[in-house]
Amino acid sequence: MDWIATLLSYVFVQTLGLFIAYVAAGIFIYLVLRKLHSKWMAVSLLVVFLGVSIFFYVPQGLPHGFEYPFFLKTFGPAEGPVLPFGNVLQFFRKIGNFERPSDIAHDPADVPPPIERTESATVDIEITTKEVIAEMAPGVYLNYWTFDGTVPGPFLRVREGDTVRLTLTNDPTSLHHHSIDLHAVTGPGGGAVATNVAPGESKTLTFKALNPGLFVYHCAHPNVANHMAHGMYGLILVEPAEGLPKVDKEFYVMQGEFYTTGNLGKKGIQIFDAESMLGGKPQYVVFNGRTGGLSGKMSANVGEKVRLFVGNGGVNLISSFHVIGEIFDSVYPEAAIGSEPHRNVQSTIVPAGGASIVEFGLEVPGNYVLVDHALARLDRGAWGVLRVEGEADPTIFKGEIEMGGGH
Numbered sequence: 001m002d003w004i005a006t007l008l009s010y011v012f013v014q015t016l017g018l019f020i021a022y023v024a025a026g027i028f029i030y031l032v033l034r035k036l037h038s039k040w041m042a043v044s045l046l047v048v049f050l051g052v053s054i055f056f057y058v059p060q061g062l063p064h065g066f067e068y069p070f071f072l073k074t075f076g077p078a079e080g081p082v083l084p085f086g087n088v089l090q091f092f093r094k095i096g097n098f099e100r101p102s103d104i105a106h107d108p109a110d111v112p113p114p115i116e117r118t119e120s121a122t123v124d125i126e127i128t129t130k131e132v133i134a135e136m137a138p139g140v141y142l143n144y145w146t147f148d149g150t151v152p153g154p155f156l157r158v159r160e161g162d163t164v165r166l167t168l169t170n171d172p173t174s175l176h177h178h179s180i181d182l183h184a185v186t187g188p189g190g191g192a193v194a195t196n197v198a199p200g201e202s203k204t205l206t207f208k209a210l211n212p213g214l215f216v217y218h219c220a221h222p223n224v225a226n227h228m229a230h231g232m233y234g235l236i237l238v239e240p241a242e243g244l245p246k247v248d249k250e251f252y253v254m255q256g257e258f259y260t261t262g263n264l265g266k267k268g269i270q271i272f273d274a275e276s277m278l279g280g281k282p283q284y285v286v287f288n289g290r291t292g293g294l295s296g297k298m299s300a301n302v303g304e305k306v307r308l309f310v311g312n313g314g315v316n317l318i319s320s321f322h323v324i325g326e327i328f329d330s331v332y333p334e335a336a337i338g339s340e341p342h343r344n345v346q347s348t349i350v351p352a353g354g355a356s357i358v359e360f361g362l363e364v365p366g367n368y369v370l371v372d373h374a375l376a377r378l379d380r381g382a383w384g385v386l387r388v389e390g391e392a393d394p395t396i397f398k399g400e401i402e403m404g405g406g407h
């Protein structure tokens with residue numbers, strides 16, 4: 001009953017513990033002073049104690065532990081980022097019903113092949129929103145909200161001019177409503193206004209993919225940031241009519257942040273922390289939903305050209321995407337297809353709710369580490385490895401490779 005222990009520790013140790021200690025301190029002072037047989041001295045010191053407390057609390061607001069769940073005041077257009085308390089109780093009541101995927105990470109090598117069609121078509125896509133429990137870091141579990149049970153959700157691939165018929169179904173085990181806003185959609189809410197689905201419900205949205213590009217999609221049910229911070233994002237590629245230049249391998253990588261009440265590395269199931277999300281201070285920054293989400297899943301060979309579709313679900317940070325030991329031969333900045341790509345780029349910016357496409361040839365075998373070059377985030381989980389096999393070329397790189405020697 002790890003789950004119950006986590007809830008009890010959160011409620012009693014973190015929140016009530018502080019309150020109990022505080023009240024006890026007041027009583028203790030009172031009793032000590034009563035021992036001195038001076039009732040009025042005791043009362044006046046107690047008043048000082050209370051006065052000082054009010055002085056600190058009134059201007060500062062409630063201490064961190066008390067802000068969840070009811071007292072956090074926010075000013076967005078819809079519901080705030082705090083989970084409805086009823087849903088928190090429901091979560092613990094229905095904890096046995098949630099699916100427990102062994103790996104929440106979407107396989108970065110799982111990218112649909114380039115589109116061969118030369119004509120526009122009507123494309124049917126079905127996606128299911130699902131709330132699951134999975135491991136985010138060794139021993140650290142999270143209640144993820146997902147598209148099709150992985151983070152990021154499925155990589156969608158259509159052609160410029162296609163008509164897309166997208167059916168969104170919310171799994172009956174879900175506790176929350178969900179929807180989908182695709183940045184590839186021209187129309188209100190990016191489709192979110194037409195796809196708000198209650199648990200067990202299905203809705204279909206039809207849209208025409210007018211602009212080529214690599215676009216983020218995400219859940220847009222209020223509170224949007226909260227839903228995204230639970231893992232509800234993915235990428236849709238609208239290929240230009242003439243297609244993208246041919247490469248040998250394509251990979252799907254998406255950065256995202258997780259906000260937990262437990263500090264970095266605190267084991268057990270973690271409760272979402274609305275306050276740290278508002279402050280933009282995630283405990284975890286990861287690729288593909290968890291620490292090590294790309295591990296052992298990205299490999300290529302010397303002589304091949306690879307393309308990375310890189311997205312950023314945010315919700316707060318901008319990614320300074322970099323591959324250690326490689327230079328991007330081409331970058332489609334902000335994933336804009338249609339203009340000339342940038343050449344010979346070291347790091348590229350991937351905005352929150354945005355994407356980038358980078359391409360590079362592989363000349364030297366070894367491990368290439370994908371990072372957000374705001375490198376403190378490495379320690380929060382933001383890194384992955386592309387393994388490159390093949391013949392070494394000493395005219396390009398020569399040296400003894402020491403494991404653990406720098407990168």
Ligand SMILES: [Cu+2]
Pocket residue numbers: 145176177178179219220221227232
């Ligand atoms: Cu949602």
